[in-house]
Amino acid sequence: MRWLFSLTVAVGAQALFEQTFRSSSVVVQPFTILERSPLYDPHNTNLFLICPNGQAVAEPGAAIYKSNGELVWADSSFGNCYDFNLQEYNGEQFLTLWVGAGSAAVGQQMGFGTVMLMNSNYELVMNVSAVNPEGTDLHEFNIVKPENKTVLVTAFHTIPMDLSSIGGPVDGWYSNGVIQEIDIATGDVLFNWTTYDHIPLSESYNNISLTGQGFEANNSFDAVHINSIDKDREGNYIISARHSQAIYKIAANGTILWRLGGKMSDFTAIGNDTEFHFQHHARWRLDESELSLFDDGAAVFISTVNVIDEPVATGKYLKVDQEKMTVELTKRFFPSPNSNYALAEGSVEPYGDTVLVGYGWVPWVEAYSFDTQELLFSAVIGPNNASLWDGGIGNYRAYQTSTLEFTGHPTQPPNVSVTGGDVYVSWNGATHVSSYTLFTGNSATNVSKKVARVPKSGFETKISAKGSQNFIAVAALAANGTTLGKSAVYKLSDGTIA
Structure with a gap:
């Protein structure tokens, strides 16, 4: 691994780029279209769901844009938000988003908040939270299909831990990663699992001597950093752990069934480019025969230490043969016209015959043909300004729906x-x-x-x-x-x- 030291770009002194309007108090980032195939969404029905954040975002909030760059809805009244999505719960569609204080990139600010469920009138229907002293972490709120009655959430809880085996203090502090499955209607915890109980410190790529974490409770050691959870039809869980650069399959009794990637992978690679670095958003696809994930290629530890392992971040589909224990790359989606690694965040989400890739820390949203992997659509959240692409403007995940599926009915008049x-x-x-x-x-x-x-x-x-x-x-x-x-x-x- 190659460790590089660099300070993130300070953009606070630069001009802010939010759009404002005469008739509305809404303040948003522009959605700048860079490339678009004539075949892509010819009737402009597609809708992108995003939550811009960063040093150059004066008023963070959720926003919905059309594929022609037109703003449809925005709200910054709840402040910081992440993971804005449209999901089904109990037979009804809801806009879901995490709100609270924190950043997806930095371990000690991973979020102390809750998740809002809003109806198509943009009205708050309920809040859902992990059962955890620090509240709900921002990284995951995944309603389990096909029942659509329970949800997978992440949380982090600071606990004392002996960190001397990795060069830290005996009386150190550890950021314990928690995954829970919660009954949405009752709030009951149906499954609770922690990294402290199951993942040894030796699997982490976080370097305690460089980050200085673990010596104080308010700067605990972030060894694993869970950033996504999925569940298969047999009741097992899939988690993505950024700081161990691995995906874990966990049985309903809590046992780790296998590891993909990281220092202790159980899989043999077939062909090239199956490896991934500091990945996000691992999901089962294609009848649970393949995993999609966002391969960041890089990471930021605390706010000043960057690690770059790959020059370009990409979306990937990996064929995972759980009988032969082999892994093979089947699809890879490259950014264009710009190209860079991503220090954090990101998503890969199929939609119809396309795949939408959100580049996270780098504020790009791009759609590709699922079959050919050809780029069909490329946009930047904010201006097309490279100086803002290192913490200036980012977006945790990008999701898609359309006006054919979702109808917004605001209760306020024009x-x-x-x-x-x-x-x-x-x-x-x-x-x-x-x-x-x-x-x-x-x-x-x-x-x-x-x-x-x-x-x-x-x-x-x-x-x-x-x-x-x-x-x-x-x-x-x-x-x-x-x-x-x-x-x-x-x-x-x-x-x-x-």
Whole structure:
């Protein structure tokens, strides 16, 4: 292994790049499209779910974008968030996201928070948390299919531990990785497993002499760093451990059945490129014959020590033969037009006949053909600015849905702003608006005269107020002309609500 020392780029003093709007208080990063195949999502129905974080993100929060870069919904009211996804629970779709304090990259800030479940009205329905003194860690909230009634979560608990075998103190401190399966309805813990009980310190690639961890309770030694959990149909668990660079299969009784990767791998490689470094988001695919994962190729320990083992981060599919105990690379997805390793985070998620790869610490979101591995779509969260790609802007995981599957129904009406004789309208979270109609009238109680109907153009649409009377209102229409919602009535003179 090659250890490299470098300070992460300080971008706090640089200009911030958030987008702002006249009609809404929403503040978001731009979603910059770099490459797009004409064959990819021709009707712009695909939706990307992301949670930008980093030193250059003044207002972190969740956001949904279309594949043309258009913002659909954003909310920064809950602050720091990770792992924004759309999942099914008990027969209903919910937006799920972790909220709290912490960072996915640095061991001692791995998160003390909870997970929110929101309905299609963007209303909080419930919170779900691990049973753990430090709360729920940000790395995983995976609702178990096909029952969709329980969830896999990660947590970390600081405990005293003898670290002298790896050059640390006898009376040291250890960051104990915890995985739990929880009944969502009751909050009962159905399975609880810890790294302290099962993974020896010798498997870790974290170097205590370099990171200085383990000497204080508030800087405990992060030996394993669990960042994903999956479950197979036989009831066994798959965990990804970044700091031991291994994937573990764990039986329902807690026994480790095998290791893939790391210092004690049980598998023999067939062909090249089966190895992975500081990986994230390991998931069973293709009837549990293959594992997908994001191969970061690098890692950041604490906030100032970087390890680079591979020059480029990639998404991978590995064929895992559990009878012959062999592993073989079947698919690999390379970034383009930019190329780099990722120091943390990342995801690989199939969607239809495509695969979406989120590059984590590097804020790229890219879609590939599953069959050919050809790049179909490439975007950057924020501007296409390499100086922001080392902690400036990142996104833990990227997920995808579409307006054909998810319909957002915000409970608030469309927002309107009147500026310089023009009307600006937006409706945060409405996924199926096709056009807006401007109405006017001389009385606040009778605003029914149609002034103009204009196509929706991005998150915020501009309409000329020419021909309007003293009061205005705006209606949002679907493609078939159905009215989806109507704004309040506004005074044209000063733009206040009548």
